[in-house]
Amino acid sequence: MPVEFPGAAATGTRPVVEVRRVVIDDPLVEPLLRELTEEYVSRYGPEARQEMTRYPRDAFAEPAGLLLLLLEDGEPVAGGAYKRYDEHTAELKRMWTHSAHRRRGLARQVLAELERAARAAGYSRVLLTTGPRQPEARGLYLATGYTPLFDLSADPLTIGPLPFQKYLTS
Template sequence: MADEFFYTTPLHPLAQPLVEQLTWEYATRYGSYFDEQPGAEMSRYPAELFAPPDGNFVLLLRAGRAIAGGAFKRHDERSAEMKRIWTHSDFRRQGLARLIVAELELQAVRQGYGRIFLTTGFRQPEAKGLYLQVGYTPLFDVSVDPETYGKLPFEKELSVRPASLVRPPGSRSSLNAA
């Protein structure tokens, strides 16, 4: 069975595993380190920011179950800000986050963005490694202890295509099963 990308919103029932696991992960990795309630990051932005025309939210479904996902929102006129890259704990180490990042990059291009900006936390070395591997430029000194910065910013330039190919919420596209 082929995996498929499903464009939706963070409020869709299929997105609940993403929201719950990512909230738990942020809470357990950071606690109140940033002087916030544990898991506060997941309620920082309203769902509407991750919807067209300025943003988007995608899940990777396998047999109808969300196994990975991510989103972007407008950062500035030419830049999207990638958020919520996540892989279900049962499906890690299969390259799924890399698929999500690539799909979100394509969708950002479809929506007219020429650059992606993102931040990840210093206690997420696997995310830092992923972004470096897929061509993101760190906007910090990688030789310095990441805790010095707290949040680690990255950017990547994209090739812009017409916005007419935007995938609206509820659209699907299939992948070959890995």
């Protein structure tokens, strides 16, 4: 589904960003998996590679899960997924924005698309966890209405994973 990129009017351009539901084996997913793995390793060390193989490949498949990409001119620029956590809760995973396309609001758009899809799939709550060395992700989730399930005043590096939740409204 093509949508205009929010904020494009400020630059005078109107790139069209297509939202596409994909499966993990789609070749368009490869940049997401590769760059996200590199990002995790650069921030958390080589053992972070394990995160990318933690869940079965079908965990992000419909109807219980979803993997989506934002495409610009047919190329993936951002993406994310959710998987079933329980009957009422989806867990967001694999949030990614291509390094050349950051600071454009694409992660916020991915988040909104995932929330919309999770709500349509019958979920009423979303959980997610980010790492303590991802302050931009922490800021995004706080800015988009997620409730931190940790002490915000504590040093994130002393906490470990940073869990959030959000109740989805109709």
